[in-house]
Amino acid sequence: MFTKNKNRWLLFNQIRLCILCGLHPASATQVCNACIDDLPWITNACQRCANPLITGKQSQVICPTCQKKSPPFTQVIAPFEYRFPIDQLIQLAKFNGQAHYLNPMADLLSDHLHDKPMPELIIPVPLHRKRLQERQYNQAALLAHRVARNLGVPFSNRLLIKTENTPHQAELDRKARSKNLRNSFHCVGSPPASVAVVDDVMTTGTTAAEISKVLKAAGCQQVYIWIVARTPKELHLF
Numbered sequence: 001m002f003t004k005n006k007n008r009w010l011l012f013n014q015i016r017l018c019i020l021c022g023l024h025p026a027s028a029t030q031v032c033n034a035c036i037d038d039l040p041w042i043t044n045a046c047q048r049c050a051n052p053l054i055t056g057k058q059s060q061v062i063c064p065t066c067q068k069k070s071p072p073f074t075q076v077i078a079p080f081e082y083r084f085p086i087d088q089l090i091q092l093a094k095f096n097g098q099a100h101y102l103n104p105m106a107d108l109l110s111d112h113l114h115d116k117p118m119p120e121l122i123i124p125v126p127l128h129r130k131r132l133q134e135r136q137y138n139q140a141a142l143l144a145h146r147v148a149r150n151l152g153v154p155f156s157n158r159l160l161i162k163t164e165n166t167p168h169q170a171e172l173d174r175k176a177r178s179k180n181l182r183n184s185f186h187c188v189g190s191p192p193a194s195v196a197v198v199d200d201v202m203t204t205g206t207t208a209a210e211i212s213k214v215l216k217a218a219g220c221q222q223v224y225i226w227i228v229a230r231t232p233k234e235l236h237l238f
């Protein structure tokens, strides 16, 4: 009797349920296959900036913004649009101290990256030390560390630092965002030829562009931007 109960207890604890629906057994990413299918996957996006596009063409489309002015990064890769339930998970992880929600997002991002070009180093978008003290952790660093471990690529939390504690980007328009961030990142030492910079969300791409410029000025040739979710800038019709 004791053994039977023990076995039941083990079985119960071995089956982990999906963190989103709580109904089906979770896959390795902690989300069940049905919920993975329902996530807001970006199916068509600009090949450079990952801005979601409405188009019948499936590949090699560059949005008008990137055509007009080539961005300083090589490519942005984003599996999801920033909407339900990804936005909720990110909000909980970032502002409610529930950092464990970063793990499934890092795992889903890693799965999405498995056939993409691999960099020599993975780094997070850094947080200013004052902001780090307030939040206790840098969500981008936790994501980047797990993605690096999953993909078997070296990780560094020290190559890039944020030297200016700039106001929140969300409060500023595009032009002000760019000015706000100018000279606020600093590259410590020399980066390898290719680097992937990890963050949770990308909106206008101003942070990604500024970091890319700093890394390139320090000698890096290819800067990949890997993010969990992309906020569509504007929808382009092709």
Ligand SMILES: [Zn+2]
Binding pocket: 018, 019, 020, 021, 022, 023, 024, 031, 032, 033, 034, 035, 036
């Ligand atoms: Zn589910």
Ligand SMILES: [Zn+2]
Binding pocket: 046, 047, 048, 049, 050, 051, 062, 063, 064, 065, 066, 067
């Ligand atoms: Zn683009």
